[in-house]
Amino acid sequence: MSSITGWAASAAGQPLERATFDVGELGVEEVEVAVDYCGICHSDLSMINNEWGNARYPFIPGHEVVGRVVALGAQAKGLSIGQRVGIGWTADSCMHCHQCLSGDHHLCAESVATIGGHHGGFADKLRAHWAWTIPLPEGIDLASAGPLLCGGITVLKPFLAYDIKPTARVGVIGIGGLGHMAVKFAAAWGCEVTAFTSTAAKADEARGFGAHHVVASRDAEAIAAIAGSLDLLLVTVNVPMDWNALLNTLAPKGRMHVVGAVLEPIPVPAFSLIGRQRDISGSPTGSPVDIARMLDFAARHDIRPQVEMFPMSQVNQALHHLADGKARYRIVLQNTPA
Ligand SMILES: [Zn+2]
Numbered sequence: 457m458s459s460i461t462g463w464a465a466s467a468a469g470q471p472l473e474r475a476t477f478d479v480g481e482l483g484v485e486e487v488e489v490a491v492d493y494c495g496i497c498h499s500d501l502s503m504i505n506n507e508w509g510n511a512r513y514p515f516i517p518g519h520e521v522v523g524r525v526v527a528l529g530a531q532a533k534g535l536s537i538g539q540r541v542g543i544g545w546t547a548d549s550c551m552h553c554h555q556c557l558s559g560d561h562h563l564c565a566e567s568v569a570t571i572g573g574h575h576g577g578f579a580d581k582l583r584a585h586w587a588w589t590i591p592l593p594e595g596i597d598l599a600s601a602g603p604l605l606c607g608g609i610t611v612l613k614p615f616l617a618y619d620i621k622p623t624a625r626v627g628v629i630g631i632g633g634l635g636h637m638a639v640k641f642a643a644a645w646g647c648e649v650t651a652f653t654s655t656a657a658k659a660d661e662a663r664g665f666g667a668h669h670v671v672a673s674r675d676a677e678a679i680a681a682i683a684g685s686l687d688l689l690l691v692t693v694n695v696p697m698d699w700n701a702l703l704n705t706l707a708p709k710g711r712m713h714v715v716g717a718v719l720e721p722i723p724v725p726a727f728s729l730i731g732r733q734r735d736i737s738g739s740p741t742g743s744p745v746d747i748a749r750m751l752d753f754a755a756r757h758d759i760r761p762q763v764e765m766f767p768m769s770q771v772n773q774a775l776h777h778l779a780d781g782k783a784r785y786r787i788v789l790q791n792t793p794a
Pocket residue numbers: 497498499500519545606607
């Protein structure tokens with residue numbers, strides 16, 4: 457028998473409290489990972505507050521884990537004790553459905569979210585299936601790598617899924633936790649990048665992340681001025697926008713791709729799509745292979761999320777910092793070495 461000690465939410469909206477949970481024997485295909493760093497994603501906050509109605513309590517949030525393998529189940533493959541690994545949004549999937557067997561494990565109907573009925577990474581240790589325990593490449597910066605494992609793959613996945621070319625013009629709506637990583641990835645991919653932000657103070661920072669142009673996302677005239685120019689428009693915000701004006705920034709065959717959890721429906725006038733053969737799509741994170749490719753690309757191009765560090769013991773202060781919209785741009789919790 458074995459236990460995990462972490463920072464748990466006992467009910468919706470409650471501050472996290474340190475608690476220990478008996479987690480039983482390690483499953484044969486499971487890996488136990490000692491947590492060194494864990495990023496805080498906006499989804500952790502949404503789940504703590506049960507904004508999506510599917511949280512199960514008590515649970516330990518945290519799904520951007522950087523750590524070391526400390527125990528391996530008898531059937532856990534491809535990993536060794538002490539190896540540096542990362543775990544993102546998904547901790548397990550069935551491995552036998554068509555999606556899993558096609559390499560689209562992130563679309564598995566039986567997948568287990570790292571923080572969905574499963575204890576996450578604001579803890580000393582966590583467990584995941586070996587296939588979802590991703591080896592970290594040499595050269596990756598461990599302290600800032602956590603946010604790549606959820607946010608990073610979320611913004612890079614459309615480039616992989618839709619074969620976005622380096623000659624593409626890419627717009628990123630929202631320069632926050634996701635959006636600042638999207639700008640860095642799109643610039644490293646070779647694209648011409650336009651950042652859309654409602655915060656004038658972020659314009660210079662967006663250019664620092666690699667944006668070639670910055671457009672005020674509430675300025676109808678500025679948006680109209682770039683109509684018909686973008687091949688990919690990545691939506692990373694979770695608030696309503698002037699969607700039709702933004703759709704009209706797309707070039708013929710352009711795509712608006714949604715990765716921000718906008719809760720209000722997005723109205724889509726049919727003629728905005730039809731006349732120029734535009735697409736609208738969305739995606740969650742990515743498969744284990746997508747995540748490994750993303751990490752290799754990030755290591756090669758030295759793409760580091762811009763992070764603020766908090767000790768794990770100050771997790772509640774860190775969550776307030778995020779909830780207040782003050783995070784620039786991601787927060788990482790650090791465990792004190794034992
Ligand atoms: Zn996340």
